[in-house]
Amino acid sequence: METIKVQDVAVNDLPWRIEYHAERCTRCGSCVASCSFNAIEVVVQRQSMTVSEQNQPSPVRRQLALAIIKQKKDLAYMCRGCGMCERVCPNNAIRPVRNPDDRKALLSRDNGPIKRGGRTNLNAQRTLDSIIVGRISQMTDPALDSVRHTFDIRAPFGRVLSPRELPLTVSGDKLEMAHRTPPVRWIYPLIFSDMSIGALSTRAWEAVALATAYLNEKCNLPVRMSSGEGGMPVKLLESEYLKYFIIQIASGHFGWNRIIKAMPHMVTDPGGILIKIGQGAKPGDGGLLPEAKVAEHVQAIRGVPKATLSSPPNHQGLYSIEESVQKMHLSLNAAFGFRVPVAVKCAASATSVAVYHNLLRDPYKICGGFFIDGIQGGTGAAAEVSLDHTGHPVVSKIRDCYLSAVRQGLQGQIPLYGGGGIGLTGNAAADAFKMICLGANGVFCGKVLIQLLGCIGNEKGRCNACNTGKCPTGICTQDPRLVKRLDVDRGAQKIVDYVLAFDKELRKLMAPIGNSSLPVGRSDALVSTDKAVADKLGIQYVC
């Protein structure tokens, strides 16, 4: 007789159920040993029965007690669906199965709002998938050959002046610059974005950094990596590779002490500075690093004790956009002698166009890029209510910003970068291409990178445990036992391979529309099978 009460948490209340076949199980224990969430355990199960094997009722009692693997009925130890058990099981005896009747959202607010990592699980619908590259050069004009033609796949990072504003003077038979113009770097239109030291393990961060350097050094792809808001490794700051990295400053200003201290020892300028105002996954919310991940090195780099680190939702001391431009942009331009472009990243918002206008009107021409981060961006930790219910899709926002600049004849002056869900369905090149055709100069992506490293999370509720410090793949944790599961070289290799294929695929899309340089704003190349999307973006509706 069992004594279960109706309000006890049951396995069927949890988002994932463990499907276990005792008859296949060898009791090798690997599944339990590998589960970082401690979600399964060994228990003894009893099978008792009274059987009769004679020609007349002859009751014989049989009892069998056997060890089985069982899922814990506990929200604190709930299965996250990561599937490590399935990976290690030699006999296909165990695997997590999504539970459609899950009541977790109702039951797990005992300690306040639900927190998790990942990205929105409610708003994962994909505008970009209803858009097709539908205008193919055929008999009207020549398509290019993606393999044999030379393509100019570079995007500006920095404030681009209009030709009229160039300080050109004629000196004899030569043109000369009367004074310096804002710094502009021509980079690959794919930026590795903003995952902090702390949110990522040392190994995961290093793998992304290693891939960045490799792509620059060996593949001639000037990909840039943004540091995220947790500072930079001092050894990287003082290395020649610094030029491939964009140093981020967010409201917490974490890690800037070591960055400034490293300045006299820098052998090159950084690739850029990115002021993070907001983040697509949790707009209006500051960064969040749970205590479980604030290991000694994170404490050291950030200059804080072991505690849950919340960045303020806005930069302290900035009360207006004008002040933001003056204080942050000017100061960070000044920090590197006005040689390094400074860009700003905001969460996509109903107000993005107004912000972009303000930046475009800035008479000092000091903003070198506007990064718009959509609702499908990722995060290491956030309140679920923010992840699922706040934010703004990035696609139409990029389009709105671009078109409003076009109307003023200012397009291209502050490069637009779009992110948040780039590569969500696997093909970042297609996403990037479409974003560029709609007006972006380039895109930034983060989650696809960690997925390449081995992250098994997705926007259908799988894993999303980046905030727990128990990342089974060693990516979003600082626990050495888990961190050391991650192979830096293999992870970096995967990113490099992906970007090399991205580059080829981007050409595959540029060639048929006949563009040998990035088709920024060439929305004529796109059609949509969704009338509303087509109307909103001003592209052809097709069916």
Place this chain on the structure above:
Amino acid sequence: MFHIDTMEGHQRMSTQDLLLKIEEAVTGGETDFEITGSGQHDIGGPLWHPEGKTLHFHVTNPGQRVGSMCLDNTEIVVDGPAPADVGWLNAGGKITVRGDAGDTAGHCSSGGKIYIGGRAGARTGSLMKHDPLYEEPEMWILKNVGSFSFEFMGGGRVVVCGWDSSQFASVLGERACVGMVGGLIYVRGEVPALPDDILCLDLEDEDRAFLAGGMGDFLDSVGKPELAAELSDWSEWKKLRPLTFAEKKPQPQPNLADFRMTGWVRGGIFSDVAMDDFAVVPTVNKGLYRLRVPSWDNGKYASPCEFNCPSGIPTQRRFDLLREGKEEEALQLVLQYTPFPGSVCGTLCPNPCMEGCTRGSIDEAIQIGALGAKSAQTKVEPPKEHTDKSIGIIGGGVAGLSAAWQLALRGHSVTVYDEGEKIGGKIEQVIPRSRIPHELLEKELQRIQDMGVKFVTGCHVDHEKFEKLRSAHNALIVATGGTKSRFFPWEGLENLTMGLDFLKKVNAGEHPKVGRHVVVIGAGNSGMDVASDAYEMGAEKVTLVDVQRPAAFQKEIHRILDLGGSIVWPFVTSKITPEGIYAKDGRFIEADQVIVSIGEAPETQKFLPDDPKIKRFREDWLVPSEEKMIMPGVFAAGDVVKPGRLTDAIGDGLRTAHCVDRFVRGEAITPVVEKKVIPMERLSRAYFEKCHHCDLPENPEEDHNRCVSCGTCRDCRMCLNSCPEKAITRNALPDGTWEYVSDPDKCIGCGICAGVCPCGIWGLVDNPEPIPMYRTYGREEMRKCRAQ
């Protein structure tokens, strides 16, 4: 000779008209054509003479695709230049252009010969092929070709003589041979950068023979025989050919591991703050990298019986000893905890141990009380060593005797002083003999005396006596219990009989007189005792009243109900008269005697000094410190502190004795450490099948088969046999006990041991061993690093 001039005045003949005329003429047997063209396309093919004769074309000013799809036995000479696609899809004809050719000359040709007497445009020779059934195609070009030539070329030979081309950076333009997979290109002059899979080689004999063999005819055909010598310095020539499929090596793959080791920041970018060798550990590990490790927690937790017993008797250990066949040890074990296993555990105690028994959640609790009775006769050897400490205990009830027993076991001299004629407190004086055989009590009291405890009975302790005792002993324990019946100031108190006096008189054999109808106020256990004695003394009808649900044990209630008693509740007494008792709500129960039994209170003011430092609760009960002390060297135990069951008094005596022992030894007094009860989920009850009530063993000692042995290893070896890594060994210890040990070098931390352990001995905990990976990085190290 068939001559066509395609212009008549300003009228130009269309391509279609020209080609139909030529075809008509060929069908008619014509073989020689002189065509003055005006840009007509596709002159020369595909045509064949009905008798297979060779067709000769002499063309000026052709349009695109002269000689396209040309068959063998067709010879075309273009006087002057020709636009794009000369010899497109040429399948066998000999096509000579004496001037320049446009773009894509020879495009897709797979037979015949094409001679160009000047330059050829972009994409010349692209997609040329060689059908092995026929001769391979040739294309000879006197000067140079444009960019993107020979793309995707699959066969045939092309000769680019590079004459009059020194003004070009390359005689092949740019990006030649992209995607070329077959064929040969002979080239004289500057060669551009070529794709990685194209070889640029010196000529070999066969090449020289080919060139020498064809050069004369080519130069003659294009009208430059004088160049033969100039173009025949073979040292100026190169041969281009693609790697064969077999020769092609796979593209070197990015190798990030190499890059990290050789190109990357030495030691890694985090080497200042993270010590990492970049070695990758598998998902399942042994030793240090296990996520969790087993922990052998034998005896760490109390079993429920142990936990629920105020004296903490670890009954599971008794059954483990019985299972091992150590009956005597099992029966003796309980005497480490109580001197009254027979009188209390086996007789008077409601056995809270059994209420919490794990087995009770399977079928029925283990028969613990009955097992206690088995120890009633068990002898215990007195301690071999004695201390010089003497302890006096005031009060010879169970609390005092429990403390006396414990202290005697520890070798101290103990004297118990009691006011009564007989030692034993309430068991002796109050509890009806019907509930406990007197001989059993006497035997257990004798065992206490046998242990060396001195009993001093009839000893009235007043203030003076107290001080004497205090100076006579190293420590005193006050365990005088509750000695006066409690009551409320009801109307008619003069009609009330005190329960405690009544019970004492009965047990003393004084046969107190009782009424016919007796009402007992208070339906607790002592109320039941009063009722029972009242019947014993001749009452006809006993009614118990209480303000709340009767607190007595069910067993006791039933005993009284069986005797004909009744219980009325809630009943709030207001008045007692010689006729009976009134409730506040006006109810009246007829009675000629009303006895109160709602508990007793201590009367310590009679002997304790009037010291405000002695803390009390409601003026009656003593409140000792955590060390069980009420004043220096004076301790308290039992009902004098808090009214409770007999078992509570025994437990309190035990804990007080522990403190007294430390005190007289001059050690710091630390209270007895209470173990936590074992969490139910650590136990594997699934091993135990429900037992039918009829199958319970008559002898409680045989219940060891049913005992789960919660929290204490039963040595079943399930862990040893279940461990998938064979990491567990069993070590026999010198004292006859054992331990199981898990070898960290074998264990993967799967917790199968914890899962299969019936007793909850093995736990699975997060691996506590730290891995030193991160650091802050000292200034000195940073300085050194920068200096490097």
